[in-house]
Amino acid sequence: MVEVDAGRDLCAVLTDLQPDAVLNCLHGRWGEDGCVQGLLEWLHIPYTHSGVLASALAMDKQRSKEVFRHAGLPVLESVIAPKADVMAQHVLTPPYVVKPNNEGSSVGVYLIAEDNNGPPQLSDDMPDEVMVETFAPGRELTTTVMGDRALGVTDIITTGWYDYDAKYKPGGSRHVVPADLPDDITALCLEYARRAHDALGCRGISRTDFRWDEARGAEGLILLETNTQPGMTATSLSPEQAAAVGISFPALCAWMVEDASCDR
Numbered sequence: 728m729v730e731v732d733a734g735r736d737l738c739a740v741l742t743d744l745q746p747d748a749v750l751n752c753l754h755g756r757w758g759e760d761g762c763v764q765g766l767l768e769w770l771h772i773p774y775t776h777s778g779v780l781a782s783a784l785a786m787d788k789q790r791s792k793e794v795f796r797h798a799g800l801p802v803l804e805s806v807i808a809p810k811a812d813v814m815a816q817h818v819l820t821p822p823y824v825v826k827p828n829n830e831g832s833s834v835g836v837y838l839i840a841e842d843n844n845g846p847p848q849l850s851d852d853m854p855d856e857v858m859v860e861t862f863a864p865g866r867e868l869t870t871t872v873m874g875d876r877a878l879g880v881t882d883i884i885t886t887g888w889y890d891y892d893a894k895y896k897p898g899g900s901r902h903v904v905p906a907d908l909p910d911d912i913t914a915l916c917l918e919y920a921r922r923a924h925d926a927l928g929c930r931g932i933s934r935t936d937f938r939w940d941e942a943r944g945a946e947g948l949i950l951l952e953t954n955t956q957p958g959m960t961a962t963s964l965s966p967e968q969a970a971a972v973g974i975s976f977p978a979l980c981a982w983m984v985e986d987a988s989c990d991r
Contacts, residue, residue, distance in 0.1 A: 733758065741770055748987035749774040750980065752959050755830060759956045760786035768989055775983040777955040778991030781928040785955045786829050788858055791927060798926040800919055800950050805860035810849055813857055817846050822862035827854050838862065863949045865940035868906060870920035871957060871965040873932045873979075874986070877917035878968040882906035902964060904971045912939060915948055923953045930991045931983055932957060934965050 731740055733753060741749070749767055751774050753759060761783035767774040777785070784791050792802045808818045813825055817839075825837040825847055837847045839862075849857070867883040882903040906913070920935040927933075934957035940947030957965035959980075969979045 733763070737763070738766060738770070741767075741772060746772060748772070748984050750984055750987070751775050751956060754956060754958070756786070759954075760829060764991070771989055773987040773989055774991070775987045776931040776991075777927070777929045777933065781930065781991075782955050784927050785929070785933075785953050788826075788828050788952055791953065794926050795923060795950055798922055800922060800926070801948065802950055803861045803863055805858050807856055808859050810853055810855050810857055813859060814846055814849055818859045819861060824860045824862050825849065826858050826860070828856065828858045863938035863940070863951070865938045865947060865949075868908075868916055868937040868939055868948075869934055869964050870916045870937070871932060871934045871968045872920050872924040872929070873969065873974075873982070875921070877920045878965075878972050878974075879904060880906040880908060880913050880916045881964050881968060882908070883964070900962075902967055904964075904967050908939075911945055912948060915945060919948070919950055920953075923950060927953060927955075929953065929955055930988075931986050932965060932979075 729744060729746065731737070731744070749772055751758070751763060753763060757763060759782060761779040764774065764777070764779045764782050768779060776782070784794060789805065789807055792805065795802050804819070806818060807828060812818060821839050821843050822841045823839050825839065827835045835850070835853055837849065839847055867885070869881050869883060871878045884901040884903065908916075916937055919937070920933075923935045924933045933953050933955050935953045936951040938949045938951060957963065959966060966976050966979060970976070974982075
């Protein structure tokens with residue numbers, strides 16, 4: 728196995744290496760939005776996870792919601808609005824969330840509380856257009872799909888907002904797997920994750936995130952988004968879920984590599 732730190736010379740590096748397959752562990756734009764997948768298709772190198780279309784759809788939060796709605800999955804109200812308009816007035820009634828439409832890892836997420844004095848003042852590095860989404864209260868749940876199998880449900884517990892630090896810094900959050908949930912909520916998470924995976928056309932593994940408002944029962948379960956390339960670090964959720972059902976980290980990686988292909 729050869730580790731490649733992907734840069735703008737990736738095409739030349741892969742052409743020189745001529746790998747049998749690529750285990751794609753990139754996140755966010757370029758690595759997860761169909762661009763690298765298109766490069767690998769062009770080079771005809773088998774690769775893991777989802778193909779060009781599914782990757783691009785999942786990264787575009789608004790378009791993926793349209794797919795989910797068509798599949799009968801519960802999603803939140805949201806709009807795409809110019810950054811200037813969002814800073815000038817409340818585009819939605821608080822509480823709501825402002826975030827980039829095509830980023831991951833909770834990058835650039837603003838939570839606007841119900842008692843907020845005014846609209847948010849967004850940082851200069853936010854895109855010209857942003858997603859404004861109704862805030863969903865409740866517990867943070869997530870489910871990994873591996874092929875056609877939903878592995879389980881994790882309850883993510885934090886002391887505050889589940890932001891970048893909570894996701895990636897040791898001790899930033901606590902994961903309860905399997906989650907202590909009513910049987911019907913567990914079953915719905917597994918079902919919704921499989922349906923989201925299929926609706927987008929995902930391959931390999933994906934992870935779908937939820938919010939669950941316990942007071943509303945099954946109606947309080949909302950699908951937030953699907954990640955086509957879940958994290959594979961020491962604090963990542965998908966390897967934990969795999970381990971909980973008896974799939975070791977080496978076995979998970981081996982399965983992904985063996986599943987690699989082109990034309991995904």
